[in-house]
Every structure is written in C-alpha cells, then in structure tokens.
Amino acid sequence: MTASQPLVWNDSYATGVAEIDEQHMILVHTLNEAGVRLVKDASLESLEQITQDLLSYALYHFETEEELMQKYGYADGPPEEAARHLEQHRAFSAKVVAVREGLKAGTLISPDDLLGFLNNWLVNHILNTDKKLGAFIVAKRGVA
Amino acid sequence: MDECPELEMCSLLLSVEEGIQLWDMEGKLLYANPSTCRQFGHEAGCEGKHYSDMAAHCLDEDGDALNPEQFPVAQVLVTGAPCTDVPLQIPAADGQRRWFRVNAKPVNSHWVPGMPAVLSSTVDVTRLIERERALQLQAHYDVLTALPNRLLLVDRMKLALAHSQRTGDMLAVCMMDLDGFKPVNDALGHKAGDHLLQEVARRLLDVIRGEDTAARIGGDEFALLLGGLKSPGQCEQALKRILDAVAVPLAIEGHPVRVSASIGVTLVPGDVPDGDLLLRHADQAMYNAKEAGKNRFHMFDPTIESRVRANQGIVRRLETALEQGQLRLHYQPKVDCREGRVVGLEALVRWEHPVLGTRAPGEFLPLIEHEDVIIRLGEWVIVEALDELARLQEAGFDISISVNVSARQFLRGNFDARLTELLAQRPAEQVHRLEIEVVETAALEDINAVSSLINRYQALGVNFALDDFGTGYSSLVHLKRLAANALKIDQTFIRDMLDDPGDLAIVQGVIGLASAFQRQVVAEGVESIEQILMLLELGCDVMQGYGIARPMPVERVLPWLRDFQMDPRWRLAQSHYPQRADFDLLLMEVSHRHWFERLRAAIEQPEAMGDVPSLDYKSCRLAQWYAEVGYRRYGARPEFREIGTLHQQVHNLAEALQASLAKGDRQLARQTEQALAVANEALVSRLHLFRVAEASVG
Numbered sequence: 062m063t064a065s066q067p068l069v070w071n072d073s074y075a076t077g078v079a080e081i082d083e084q085h086m087i088l089v090h091t092l093n094e095a096g097v098r099l100v101k102d103a104s105l106e107s108l109e110q111i112t113q114d115l116l117s118y119a120l121y122h123f124e125t126e127e128e129l130m131q132k133y134g135y136a137d138g139p140p141e142e143a144a145r146h147l148e149q150h151r152a153f154s155a156k157v158v159a160v161r162e163g164l165k166a167g168t169l170i171s172p173d174d175l176l177g178f179l180n181n182w183l184v185n186h187i188l189n190t191d192k193k194l195g196a197f198i199v200a201k202r203g204v205a
Numbered sequence: 206m207d208e209c210p211e212l213e214m215c216s217l218l219l220s221v222e223e224g225i226q227l228w229d230m231e232g233k234l235l236y237a238n239p240s241t242c243r244q245f246g247h248e249a250g251c252e253g254k255h256y257s258d259m260a261a262h263c264l265d266e267d268g269d270a271l272n273p274e275q276f277p278v279a280q281v282l283v284t285g286a287p288c289t290d291v292p293l294q295i296p297a298a299d300g301q302r303r304w305f306r307v308n309a310k311p312v313n314s315h316w317v318p319g320m321p322a323v324l325s326s327t328v329d330v331t332r333l334i335e336r337e338r339a340l341q342l343q344a345h346y347d348v349l350t351a352l353p354n355r356l357l358l359v360d361r362m363k364l365a366l367a368h369s370q371r372t373g374d375m376l377a378v379c380m381m382d383l384d385g386f387k388p389v390n391d392a393l394g395h396k397a398g399d400h401l402l403q404e405v406a407r408r409l410l411d412v413i414r415g416e417d418t419a420a421r422i423g424g425d426e427f428a429l430l431l432g433g434l435k436s437p438g439q440c441e442q443a444l445k446r447i448l449d450a451v452a453v454p455l456a457i458e459g460h461p462v463r464v465s466a467s468i469g470v471t472l473v474p475g476d477v478p479d480g481d482l483l484l485r486h487a488d489q490a491m492y493n494a495k496e497a498g499k500n501r502f503h504m505f506d507p508t509i510e511s512r513v514r515a516n517q518g519i520v521r522r523l524e525t526a527l528e529q530g531q532l533r534l535h536y537q538p539k540v541d542c543r544e545g546r547v548v549g550l551e552a553l554v555r556w557e558h559p560v561l562g563t564r565a566p567g568e569f570l571p572l573i574e575h576e577d578v579i580i581r582l583g584e585w586v587i588v589e590a591l592d593e594l595a596r597l598q599e600a601g602f603d604i605s606i607s608v609n610v611s612a613r614q615f616l617r618g619n620f621d622a623r624l625t626e627l628l629a630q631r632p633a634e635q636v637h638r639l640e641i642e643v644v645e646t647a648a649l650e651d652i653n654a655v656s657s658l659i660n661r662y663q664a665l666g667v668n669f670a671l672d673d674f675g676t677g678y679s680s681l682v683h684l685k686r687l688a689a690n691a692l693k694i695d696q697t698f699i700r701d702m703l704d705d706p707g708d709l710a711i712v713q714g715v716i717g718l719a720s721a722f723q724r725q726v727v728a729e730g731v732e733s734i735e736q737i738l739m740l741l742e743l744g745c746d747v748m749q750g751y752g753i754a755r756p757m758p759v760e761r762v763l764p765w766l767r768d769f770q771m772d773p774r775w776r777l778a779q780s781h782y783p784q785r786a787d788f789d790l791l792l793m794e795v796s797h798r799h800w801f802e803r804l805r806a807a808i809e810q811p812e813a814m815g816d817v818p819s820l821d822y823k824s825c826r827l828a829q830w831y832a833e834v835g836y837r838r839y840g841a842r843p844e845f846r847e848i849g850t851l852h853q854q855v856h857n858l859a860e861a862l863q864a865s866l867a868k869g870d871r872q873l874a875r876q877t878e879q880a881l882a883v884a885n886e887a888l889v890s891r892l893h894l895f896r897v898a899e900a901s902v903g
Contacts, residue, residue, distance in 0.1 A: 121515035158567040166697035
C-alpha cells in the first residue's frame with residue numbers, strides 16, 4: 062500500500078470493543094486527513110500540526126486502551142502480550158517525539174515516510190495487537 | 206340442513222356472526238353456517254365443497270395467495286392436532302380485504318357416531334387489525350405531516366447505515382431547523398404554522414430521492430437521511446437543492462410567508478456509524494449553521510471534534526496531575542568536563558501518569574503549550590527548583606538549577622509580577638543560582654519583550670540561557686540584543702556531529718558565536734565519549750546528556766553529587782582549542798568516519814544497497830583534501846604520507862569487499878571485511894595522532 066491511498070475502515074478492523082473501535086476510526090480518519098493535507102502542503106508548520114495532533118490523540122487513545130487492560134487484568138492474561146502491547150504504544154510516541162525533534166532542527170521527514178510509518182503502525186497494531194486485546198475484553202465482558 | 210339432529214343448535218348457528226364449519230376427513234364440508242358462506246363469498250351455499258375451493262380466494266397475512274396446504278383444516282387433517290389463531294385475508298366483493306382469525310381442531314361428529322371430523326371457526330377481526338395498524342402508524346409517523354417520526358427515523362437509520370457499509374456509498378445524516386418559523390406561528394397562529402410545516406414536508410419529499418428519508422423530529426425540526434452519495438460534493442449539491450426548495454416563498458391565508466433552513470450534516474464513513482451519535486453531531490453542526498447566519502448547511506468534522514475532545518481531556522488531566530502531585534521534577538547534571546566539576550542541574554518535568562506510567566515532557570508539553578495550565582506548571586517548576594536549591598546549599602553544593610520557561614508563560618503579562626513575587630521570598634544566594642532557559646525560537650517571537658525581561662532579572666542575579674540554540678534563525682544582531690548568559694546547543698546537532706560535517710559545522714559555529722559574544726556554551730544530548738572529547742577539543746567544556754548522567758529523581762541527586770568523579774578519559778582531550786588548520790584535520794577525520802559508518806550500514810543491510818557511499822578513491826573528500834591542501838601543507842612529513850597509503854588501502858579493500866559480496870563468496874567477504882576494519886582503525890588512529898601532534902606543535 063502506498064502512502065497516498067486512504068485507509069478505508071472495514072469490519073476486519075473492528076476489535077469488538079466499542080470505545081476502542083470508535084477511537085480507531087478517528088485515528089484512521091486523522092491519518093487520511095494528514096495524507097490529504099501533506100499532498101498539498103508538506104511544510105514545517107503542517108508537519109508540526111500533524112505530529113502534535115498525533116501525540117495528543119495517541120496519549121488519549123492509549124490511556125483508554127491501557128485503562129481497559131488494567132480493568133480486565135490483561136497483564137495476568139496472555140503471557141508477554143500485554144508487555145508487547147505497551148511497548149508498541151511507547152514506541153509510537155517515541156517515534157513521533159523523534160520526528161518532532163528532527164523538525165525542530167530543520168530535518169523535515171518526508172510525507173511518504175511519515176504516512177508510511179503511520180499506515181503500517183496503525184494497520185499492524187489494530188489488526189494484530191489490538192484485536193488480541195479486543196478478544197480478551199469481549200471474552201471477559203461475556204463472562205461478567 | 207334439516208337432517209341435522211341438533212335442530213336447536215343449528216338454528217343458533219344460523220344467527221351467529223362467526224363462521225362455523227364441520228369437515229369430513231376428506232376435507233369436504235359437512236356443514237357450514239350462513240356466516241361462513243358470506244365470509245368466503247359463496248352466497249349460494251358451500252356445503253360439499255372441498256377446502257381447496259374455500260382456500261382459493263384466501264390471502265395470507267402478507268397479502269399473498271394462500272397455499273391450500275396452509276389452510277388450517279388441511280393442517281389439522283395432516284397433523285391431527287388443533288391449529289389456532291391463523292390470520293387470513295379474504296377480498297370482499299367491494300374490493301376491500303377483510304381479516305379473519307381461523308381456528309380448527311379434530312372432533313367426533315354426532316352425525317356419524319364414532320367417525321372423526323374437523324370443526325373450524327372463522328372470526329372477522331378486520332376492525333381490530335385496522336385499529337392496530339392505525340396505532341402503529343401513529344407510533345411511527347408524525348400526524349401533522351405524515352412524515353416518519355423519530356422512532357421510525359432511528360429504524361431507517363439502522364437500515365441506511367447497513368446499506369452504506371455494504372455498498373461503500375456515503376450516507377448523510379442531517380438535522381434541519383426552520384429559520385423564522387416562530388414569527389409565522391406567532392403572527393398568523395398555529396394553524397398557519399401547521400400549514401407551513403406541511404408545506405415544508407411536501408417540498409422535502411419533492412427534492413429528496415424516493416429511497417431517502419425525511420422525518421419530523423418535533424416542532425420545526427426535521428431530520429434527513431440521504432444515501433447513495435459518491436462524494437461529499439454530491440451531498441453538498443443535494444443540500445443546496447433542499448435549502449433552495451425550503452426558501453421559496455409561499456402564501457398562507459393570503460399572507461406572504463418566507464422561511465429558510467439551517468442544516469447540520471455529518472457523513473458516514475468518516476463519522477462513527479452510531480445512530481444516536483450521528484444525530485447529536487448533526488445537531489451540533491446545525492447550531493453552527495445557525496450561528497454562521499442561517500439559510501445554510503454546516504458539515505460536522507469528526508476529526509476536529511474528537512481532537513478537541515482529546516485535547517480538552519489532556520488539558521484537564523494535566524490540571525489534575527498538577528493538583529494531585531503526579532508531576533515530578535527530574536534533574537540532569539551539567540558538567541564542566543575540562544575541570545571535572547558539576548556546574549549545575551537542569552530541572553525536567555516528568556508526568557507520573559496513573560495509567561501510562563512516566564511520560565517525558567516531549568510527549569505532553571507541546572499539547573498544553575498554548576493553554577493556561579502551562580503557566581501554572583511553570584510557576585510550580587520554579588518553586589520546586591528554588592526549594593531544591595535550598596536543600597543543595599544546605600548540603601554544601603554550590604551549583605545552579607535551570608528551569609525551562611515556555612514562551613507563553615514568559616510573555617504573559619503577569620509572569621513578571623509572579624516571578625518578582627516568588628523571588629522576593631528567597632534569599633539572594635538562591636536567586637543567584639537560578640537559571641531560566643528560554644527556547645531560542647520563543648525568544649525571537651518578541652525579542653523586545655524578552656530582552657527587557659532578561660535585563661531586568663539579570664540585575665536581580667538570575668541567569669538566562671537560550672535553549673535549543675541553532676534551531677532558530679538568530680542573527681548576530683539578535684544575539685547582541687538578547688543578553689542571555691549561555692547558549693545551549695540543540696541535541697540534534699550534537700547527536701549527528703561525528704557523522705555529519707554539516708552538523709559539526711553548526712556546533713563549531715555556535716561555539717565560536719558564544720566565544721565572540723562572551724557567553725557560556727553548553728552542549729545538550731551528549732551520549733558518547735567520542736562526542737565529549739570532540740566537544741572539548743572544539744572548546745565546549747560544559748555539557749549534559751546520557752553520556753554523563755541521565756535525568757534523575759530528586760532523591761537521587763544528592764547521592765549522585767557526592768559520588769561524582771571525573772571520567773579519566775576526559776583528560777585525553779586537548780588542553781587548548783584547535784586552530785583553523787587543525788580544524789581541517791578534525792573535519793576530515795569526521796568526514797571519513799561518516800563515510801565508513803555509511804559503508805558499514807550498507808554491508809549490514811545489503812537490501813538497502815542503493816545507499817552505498819561512493820567507493821571511488823578519486824572522488825573521496827579526504828583523498829581530494831589529501832592531494833591538494835593537505836599535501837601542500839604536510840606533504841613533506843612521512844607520517845602524513847602514511848595516512849595517504851592507509852586511506853588508499855581502505856578504499857581498495859572496500860572495493861574488494863563489494864566485489865566478493867557481488868560474487869556471493871561469503872568466506873572471502875568475511876575475510877575482506879575484517880581486513881577493512883583493521884585498516885580503517887589504523888587510518889583513524891593515524892589521523893587522530895597526527896592531529897594531536899600538530900595541535901601541540903601549533
């Protein structure tokens with residue numbers, strides 16, 4: 062998939078946990094919007110705004126997911142999966158912070174690199190990591 | 206019917222409204238009362254008829270022709286069990302359909318004792334069903350306009366959402382409110398108002414497609430579902446048509462009346478496909494349309510909305526964090542590596558997030574940069590830092606603490622007053638150890654205000670540093686006006702200076718500027734001993750970074766300070782700064798190191814072969830310098846010519862390595878790679894030794 066193609070939400074992305082899915086849709090929308098914007102304007106200001114929105118939304122969304130993990134005892138569930146999940150969240154934030162550091166020093170990340178990273182991260186994270194969490198929560202909720 | 210032995214019973218049956226039938230086991234009528242014949246349209250009588258003749262005119266519940274096997278009598282004949290409350294329709298002579306409820310069950314007939322038969326009854330329930338339908342209609346439709354009401358709208362929305370997800374088409378969910386309805390109602394009365402609503406409903410139905418929905422939600426509020434859209438543009442066209450249609454003037458009881466519509470729209474996909482949420486979002490957008498001047502539509506932007514929600518959430522969380530003590534200061538030492546002495550600490554804020562753990566400032570400070578909470582946070586940092594200064598002094602450490610102040614805080618009207626107030630409560634020796642770091646780019650935003658603040662607080666003894674220096678566009682004039690005591694070189698330049706001659710040039714330039722303007726210079730983000738030595742050689746003595754110490758929580762500061770010892774390797778550095786000629790040598794060393802790093806990366810990741818640096822000796826920067834400037838200057842020296850030989854050898858080995866890799870000879874490649882590493886190490890160390898020797902002579 063090239064960076065310029067928008068991600069289209071489909072049922073295969075659904076984790077089955079409404080609050081997570083709702084935020085994922087927004088993330089996908091944000092990514093697509095960034096794609097449209099960067100095609101027209103890949104300036105420093107544009108990149109700064111986009112990365113700031115990403116930081117903000119990531120913090121918000123990761124909190125939602127990690128709160129659910131704590132609530133349902135994900136760390137006591139599948140071994141290492143919870144740790145791997147958290148690690149991916151941290152890596153995402155670290156990468157965005159690094160991109161912003163680069164912007165500060167005048168190294169502008171190319172739109173293709175940024176969108177490629179976001180696309181890959183989002184799709185992989187949702188399809189693999191988040192779906193495992195989703196299944197875990199759905200099972201726990203079913204029992205309760 | 207005279208044969209009927211129960212004559213009285215039969216005469217009773219003659220007059221009942223319900224149809225009563227007795228069938229033999231072949232399915233033929235033994236007896237039917239007059240009501241039966243009327244109901245089934247066999248006025249001439251129906252005895253002896255087979256049930257399939259009777260069923261022939263019947264329709265099932267949905268109005269389709271009835272399969273005779275579904276006729277209740279037929280079912281009892283097959284199963285032997287009663288068949289109860291089957292709804293049937295029978296068209297009457299006037300074309301109206303009548304509804305019946307039919308029951309049938311097996312019985313023992315008195316006519317032929319011992320012989321089984323089937324008894325059935327048909328009850329006309331048309332009025333009941335009609336009333337039920339009317340109630341249902343009332344529950345789902347608005348009485349005044351006959352448009353679907355909210356209940357049915359929700360139902361239709363479910364279908365429309367499913368359809369949009371199936372086809373991938375867009376669905377627009379709209380809320381519409383009439384502008385100027387109330388004045389009409391007030392001036393001309395309710396009847397006129399009702400008339401207007403009916404007219405609007407009619408116009409809506411005129412302009413939308415048959416499969417779309419217009420619903421009345423209440424008062425003068427309508428909702429629209431527009432499906433099958435291929436683009437937002439198509440939706441806009443449809444909305445313009447609706448606006449135009451509503452805005453056409455009309456006459457009510459001879460009075461000219463003119464209203465318009467304000468429409469809020471949200472689109473799926475894009476927004477969350479949840480009915481309640483979509484209506485809320487459309488409603489929100491409708492208010493935006495009203496505020497923007499009416500007779501228009503406004504598109505809801507789910508990203509903005511969600512982002513605003515996320516941002517507000519984070520701002521609130523940080524306010525709470527500040528109140529509940531989730532924010533902590535960590536301190537990172539600044540060390541003068543030439544003297545081996547700790548000169549200060551930089552206070553860095555960390556967020557001990559209850560869910561996400563410890564978060565670095567880069568992850569959350571940018572999000573509140575323009576919010577008021579950053580001002581309170583900044584004040585908190587200053588107070589904490591001053592308290593820590595007091596503790597340090599008590600413990601006998603005479604070092605400074607620097608705090609980061611955001612541009613917003615710095616330029617805010619009452620920062621001045623607040624800082625004066627905070628400092629007035631502190632003894633002079635604390636104030637003198639406080640350093641305020643302002644990001645260079647922020648200082649340039651309003652250089653007049655910043656420079657006057659700097660001057661005023663310097664008079665009180667507070668020091669200032671320009672942070673992230675090199676990332677802004679300071680001119681020499683700016684630097685002259687900003688009387689900051691120190692420049693802090695941004696860590697991105699330090700990080701790459703050993704590999705990137707451009708970054709090295711910036712570092713050198715900032716050091717030169719600092720020296721020319723007699724400011725202190727501090728390198729940030731120092732990670733390796735090589736960087737430390739290079740900075741010392743360039744003349745930057747004070748540094749901070751992971752290569753010296755990571756930021757640490759307050760309780761670890763005093764033990765760290767007590768245990769601090771100079772790294773003996775720091776003494777390897779030169780005692781004086783490089784001359785121009787030495788700098789050339791330094792630049793070549795760095796440039797070559799950079800070339801070799803790229804080469805090694807390309808070998809380790811052969812799939813990225815496009816990134817291989819040029820192996821050609823003649824086009825190499827070091828080779829060119831060696832052959833020209835270098836040879837003119839040092840050509841007579843044998844140790845210099847040795848550098849040339851080693852350099853040539855490194856290039857030859859690099860080319861041999863590439864060839865063996867291309868041939869797939871892995872063993873040879875490994876051997877060549879080892880030889881290359883050895884040769885390169887020799888070259889780098891000769892370069893270094895030559896430079897050190899030159900500098901001590903110069």
